[in-house]
Amino acid sequence: MKPFEYTRAGAAAGAVALFRPGDMYLGGGTNLVDLMRLGVAEPERLVDVSRLPLDRVEADGDGLRVGAAVRNSDLGAHPLVLARYPMLARAVLSGASGQIRNMATVGGNLLQRTRCPYFQDVSKPCNKRLRGSGCPAIPGDHAHLAVLGHSPACVATHPSDMAVALAALDARVHVTGPAGSREVPMPGLHRLPGDEPDRDTVLEPGELITAVALPPPPPGRATYRKVRERASFAFALVSVAAALDVGADGTVAGVRLALGGVAHAPWRATRAEAALLGAPAGEEAFARAAEAELEQAVPLPRNAYKVPLARNLIVQTLRELTP
Amino acid sequence: MEITLRVNGDERTLPVDPRTSLLDLLRERLGLTGSKKGCDHGQCGACTVLLEGRRVNACLLLAVACDGLAVTTVEGLAGDGALHPLQEAFIAHDAFQCGYCTPGQLCSAAGMLAERGPSAVTEDLAAEPGLTAGEIRERMSGNLCRCGAYQGIVAAIAEVAR
Ligand SMILES: Cc1cc2nc3c(=O)[nH]c(=O)nc-3n(C[C@H](O)[C@H](O)[C@H](O)COP(=O)(O)OP(=O)(O)OC[C@H]3O[C@@H](n4cnc5c(N)ncnc54)[C@H](O)[C@@H]3O)c2cc1C
Ligand code: SF4
Ligand code: FES
Ligand code: FES
Numbered sequence: 001m002k003p004f005e006y007t008r009a010g011a012a013a014g015a016v017a018l019f020r021p022g023d024m025y026l027g028g029g030t031n032l033v034d035l036m037r038l039g040v041a042e043p044e045r046l047v048d049v050s051r052l053p054l055d056r057v058e059a060d061g062d063g064l065r066v067g068a069a070v071r072n073s074d075l076g077a078h079p080l081v082l083a084r085y086p087m088l089a090r091a092v093l094s095g096a097s098g099q100i101r102n103m104a105t106v107g108g109n110l111l112q113r114t115r116c117p118y119f120q121d122v123s124k125p126c127n128k129r130l131r132g133s134g135c136p137a138i139p140g141d142h143a144h145l146a147v148l149g150h151s152p153a154c155v156a157t158h159p160s161d162m163a164v165a166l167a168a169l170d171a172r173v174h175v176t177g178p179a180g181s182r183e184v185p186m187p188g189l190h191r192l193p194g195d196e197p198d199r200d201t202v203l204e205p206g207e208l209i210t211a212v213a214l215p216p217p218p219p220g221r222a223t224y225r226k227v228r229e230r231a232s233f234a235f236a237l238v239s240v241a242a243a244l245d246v247g248a249d250g251t252v253a254g255v256r257l258a259l260g261g262v263a264h265a266p267w268r269a270t271r272a273e274a275a276l277l278g279a280p281a282g283e284e285a286f287a288r289a290a291e292a293e294l295e296q297a298v299p300l301p302r303n304a305y306k307v308p309l310a311r312n313l314i315v316q317t318l319r320e321l322t323p
Numbered sequence: 324m325e326i327t328l329r330v331n332g333d334e335r336t337l338p339v340d341p342r343t344s345l346l347d348l349l350r351e352r353l354g355l356t357g358s359k360k361g362c363d364h365g366q367c368g369a370c371t372v373l374l375e376g377r378r379v380n381a382c383l384l385l386a387v388a389c390d391g392l393a394v395t396t397v398e399g400l401a402g403d404g405a406l407h408p409l410q411e412a413f414i415a416h417d418a419f420q421c422g423y424c425t426p427g428q429l430c431s432a433a434g435m436l437a438e439r440g441p442s443a444v445t446e447d448l449a450a451e452p453g454l455t456a457g458e459i460r461e462r463m464s465g466n467l468c469r470c471g472a473y474q475g476i477v478a479a480i481a482e483v484a485r
Contacts, residue, residue, distance in 0.1 A: 006324065006341040006387045033383050034364055048388055077440030082448045093443040097465025098435055100365055102377045232464035
């Protein structure tokens with residue numbers, strides 16, 4: 001590991017004031033320390049923000065405000081999250097392991113980097129590590145990578161489960177930085193790769209995530225389902241965050257749908273949502289909606305399985321949520 | 324940088340390079356070799372210790388980031404010459420073969436038993452789930468055992484959970 005300095009910030013404003021070019025913020029370190037050990041991240045200094053007083057989950061009217069330093073385990077066990085946002089609770093609980101959830105922060109979870117094997121191997125070229133060096137995943141091992149929204153420069157996926165639920169819930173990410181404070185809507189924090197795959201998100205250097213604000217939960221029932229290669233402790237091949245509200249007449253009165261494991265960003269399935277609104281809640285409408293979304297998919301030879309997997313998972317999840 | 328840790332109840336102040344993981348500090352500087360290095364990437368759980376009573380992977384923690392905090396390793400689980408109930412149960416249920424994963428399993432189980440709330444396999448998020456074998460397996464999924472002693476591990480934890 002390349003030598004670096006370490007400093008701990010006492011307040012959010014202090015962390016931003018401390019930040020210099022070449023620094024990185026440190027949350028729980030579960031992704032960053034790993035990437036530093038692999039030589040993928042080489043910060044000159046770490047500004048530790050894991051002990052900032054941003055560690056509270058608070059009701060905000062019928063919504064919720066979650067501090068960026070809240071640990072994933074505390075988020076997934078919080079009574080307000082369990083009661084109001086079962087989709088978010090299930091997404092968080094399905095991620096990583098009990099140990100990692102105890103360490104991982106909300107801010108760090110959002111900004112964790114792709115698990116693309118070439119990105120993590122500094123002996124290989126990779127456009128995300130070094131723009132213009134090439135993408136060996138496209139001719140090589142892309143079995144776990146994107147089928148939607150990718151570019152000839154990069155087919156990586158964003159690995160976070162939590163972010164998929166936040167994208168379905170219209171969360172807003174509160175950020176403060178050298179140029180002031182702003183709110184970034186979810187989805188919208190994470191970018192599609194285009195020809196700048198080295199940029200995962202719209203954040204500028206030195207911008208600190210301070211909180212995630214959730215509007216009141218969507219009506220109806222909600223859940224998160226994740227398909228992976230083993231029963232637990234693995235990243236999603238495909239996941240679905242869904243909320244469904246069926247009216248008294250049996251038609252869809254409200255729906256939220258987001259997909260994980262399929263793109264460089266949590267994928268809000270807006271086409272499927274549009275196809276479902278007002279349709280009679282049932283197998284036929286669910287299948288049509290899934291098709292409408294996945295029509296846009298451009299699978300690669302070794303990840304084509306993700307398209308029917310996503311389709312079936314959408315249909316199954318909506319069926320489960322139908323009263 | 325100089326840091327202070329409370330390790331198994333004893334205060335230790337020592338200078339560390341910021342690159343040192345908590346795991347390397349425990350094993351190489353403090354001679355506490357109970358915590359094991361399996362993967363050094365957070366994937367196996369062999370390095371699990373309790374930080375402020377919560378289970379964590381010591382391989383992914385920078386020692387400098389633990390300044391001022393309390394760490395319990397497997398060496399600190401037993402008290403006053405008596406084994407921890409989990410240690411007794413692991414022996415009674417043959418919950419290990421080579422033993423390499425065992426310190427991590429023990430610390431992880433101790434941390435897990437103190438946790439509240441549902442897991443990914445809990446059906447009703449509102450109910451306080453009982454620790455069925457399925458719940459134990461899910462909650463312990465961060466600890467791998469190459470010897471496949473899971474049957475005994477789950478039985479031992481279930482006994483202590485009762
Ligand atoms: C073995 C293993 C399995 C895993 N499985 C899953 C899984 O199934 N699902 C899943 O979703 N995740 C999984 N993860 C990933 C894990 O959830 C993330 O590593 C974790 O959420 C990152 O949070 P952290 O606080 O540790 O971030 P760090 O590692 O500290 O930081 C990550 C990034 O965020 C930046 N950062 C941190 N906090 C802030 C802030 N407040 N503002 C601005 N920037 C910030 C850092 O500079 C860094 O770039 C797994 C990880 C491991 C090691
Ligand atoms: S898919 Fe993206 S992250 Fe993976 S090798 Fe290609 S450019 Fe790098
Ligand atoms: S050595 Fe820490 S998880 Fe494997
Ligand atoms: S007992 Fe050998 S690895 Fe678990």
